[in-house]
Amino acid sequence: MSTNYRVENWTWSEDPFYRLGLMSVSRLAIRVGTAESDTCERVEGLWIHILHERPMKNNTIAYRVGWLIDGSGESALSNRIVTIEDAHFGKILADDRRISEHITIVDMSDCTVFPALIDSHVHLVMSGNTEPSMRQNQLTNEYEERRKTIAAHLLQHLRCGVVAVRDGGDQNGDILRYKHDPANLPLPLVTIAAPGRARRAPGRYGKLIGIEVPPGKTLAQSFFTEQSPRDHLKIVNSGLNSLTQFGVESPPQFEKEALIQAITTARQRGLPTMVHANGAIPVRLAVEAGCDSIEHGFFMGKPNMQRMADNGVVWVPTAATMKAYSDYLQAQGHRSDPSFAEVSQQNLDHQLEQIGIARQMGVTLALGTDAGSPGVRHGYGVKMELELFVAAGYRVEEAIRCASRNGARLMGLHDRGKIAPGMRADFMAVRTTPDQLPADLHRIAHRVVAGRPIDMPEGG
Numbered sequence: 165m166s167t168n169y170r171v172e173n174w175t176w177s178e179d180p181f182y183r184l185g186l187m188s189v190s191r192l193a194i195r196v197g198t199a200e201s202d203t204c205e206r207v208e209g210l211w212i213h214i215l216h217e218r219p220m221k222n223n224t225i226a227y228r229v230g231w232l233i234d235g236s237g238e239s240a241l242s243n244r245i246v247t248i249e250d251a252h253f254g255k256i257l258a259d260d261r262r263i264s265e266h267i268t269i270v271d272m273s274d275c276t277v278f279p280a281l282i283d284s285h286v287h288l289v290m291s292g293n294t295e296p297s298m299r300q301n302q303l304t305n306e307y308e309e310r311r312k313t314i315a316a317h318l319l320q321h322l323r324c325g326v327v328a329v330r331d332g333g334d335q336n337g338d339i340l341r342y343k344h345d346p347a348n349l350p351l352p353l354v355t356i357a358a359p360g361r362a363r364r365a366p367g368r369y370g371k372l373i374g375i376e377v378p379p380g381k382t383l384a385q386s387f388f389t390e391q392s393p394r395d396h397l398k399i400v401n402s403g404l405n406s407l408t409q410f411g412v413e414s415p416p417q418f419e420k421e422a423l424i425q426a427i428t429t430a431r432q433r434g435l436p437t438m439v440h441a442n443g444a445i446p447v448r449l450a451v452e453a454g455c456d457s458i459e460h461g462f463f464m465g466k467p468n469m470q471r472m473a474d475n476g477v478v479w480v481p482t483a484a485t486m487k488a489y490s491d492y493l494q495a496q497g498h499r500s501d502p503s504f505a506e507v508s509q510q511n512l513d514h515q516l517e518q519i520g521i522a523r524q525m526g527v528t529l530a531l532g533t534d535a536g537s538p539g540v541r542h543g544y545g546v547k548m549e550l551e552l553f554v555a556a557g558y559r560v561e562e563a564i565r566c567a568s569r570n571g572a573r574l575m576g577l578h579d580r581g582k583i584a585p586g587m588r589a590d591f592m593a594v595r596t597t598p599d600q601l602p603a604d605l606h607r608i609a610h611r612v613v614a615g616r617p618i619d620m621p622e623g624g
């Protein structure tokens with residue numbers, strides 16, 4: 165006859181359910197109990213009933229992965245078992261000794277697995293096309309056409325391993341319309357956060373992504389007198405940084421008081437604010453006004469980085485835009501002024517230097533591509549931006565954190581962006597080793613979103 169014991173005050177960090185026989189019973193605090201159930205394991209002749217621990221369910225799937233980059237920024241771990249129960253990560257184990265034989269193990273031991281990616285700055289309605297007439301057409305054609313463009317871009321993101329995008333604004337408010345259009349149900353696998361139309365000062369930069377604050381209205385009033393299902397605010401507070409003269413800055417578009425009023429009102433409604441700002445003064449005003457993120461931030465300088473580190477303001481540097489522009493000018497050869505190509509390269513180098521300094525100063529960066537800008541393609545741009553982060557001094561694991569966990573936080577997706585117990589099970593598996601990333605990022609062999617494997621042709 166066997167005796168039933170109950171185990172209490174379990175202190176092991178790893179799942180104790182399987183292979184208890186490998187552990188010493190003397191290390192367990194046990195007392196006599198009565199229950200004997202299918203969660204019991206026979207250990208050295210005794211039945212032990214574990215309390216406070218869930219058994220692995222039959223719907224658990226275990227993935228054996230060659231290398232795991234978990235989104236925390238820590239170095240990749242080799243040979244891990246990642247379990248998924250329904251839509252969430254279950255356990256991360258060092259080996260498969262405690263996996264029941266009833267649980268399916270999927271072999272990805274030739275793959276590096278990392279959290280599904282998040283692009284924190286896109287313009288979904290625009291493509292990365294460089295042809296001016298095509299770009300104009302994208303904004304003036306029928307909504308039905310633009311709806312198809314948005315859908316195609318979302319698919320492109322998924323193909324490239326991106327499952328959430330934060331939009332930076334569009335002229336017609338199409339992205340919010342798309343998101344709430346019943347014709348688009350079921351919602352795409354790629355989560356969208358969008359601000360609708362951005363706001364800019366009269367006569368200033370930002371026509372492609374938003375509207376002017378109307379005469380007689382404050383910046384805050386221009387947002388909140390209309391009903392809009394927006395997910396965040398987008399304010400344009402500078403011009404572009406000069407593409408023809410190195411380091412020339414544009415003045416801010418709004419006064420600090422106007423920014424404070426808009427950002428505070430947004431926060432009272434639970435909405436974060438993203439601010440387009442290049443140059444020292446436009447960035448300073450936005451940070452001091454309490455914005456959640458600075459977009460671009462070219463030439464913002466160290467004092468602003470310190471302010472951002474101190475106040476937890478996230479920086480989305482979108483260096484890919486300058487890389488793409490520089491590549492475009494190079495490809496143009498003699499058709500453009502050669503000094504322009506030089507300036508764009510200098511702008512890029514300066515931005516990479518800033519990214520390296522910001523990393524050392526402890527600024528939180530989220531990866532955003534500005535996809536939809538000339539030469540920056542949706543989805544594909546993420547690899548380019550990851551490469552630029554690495555060129556600026558980030559380890560690949562840190563760069564991936566910027567493109568997963570940090571982006572998820574910025575979007576308020578608190579159960580996303582990290583491979584850890586309880587988080588939503590979104591991951592990508594690339595058939596390569598971590599030291600070949602981000603170069604091999606396009607070699608995605610498996611996509612899993614909310615615990616479900618997604619079928620998509622490899623490559624492309």
Ligand SMILES: [Zn+2]
Pocket residue numbers: 285286287332534
């Ligand atoms: Zn943008």
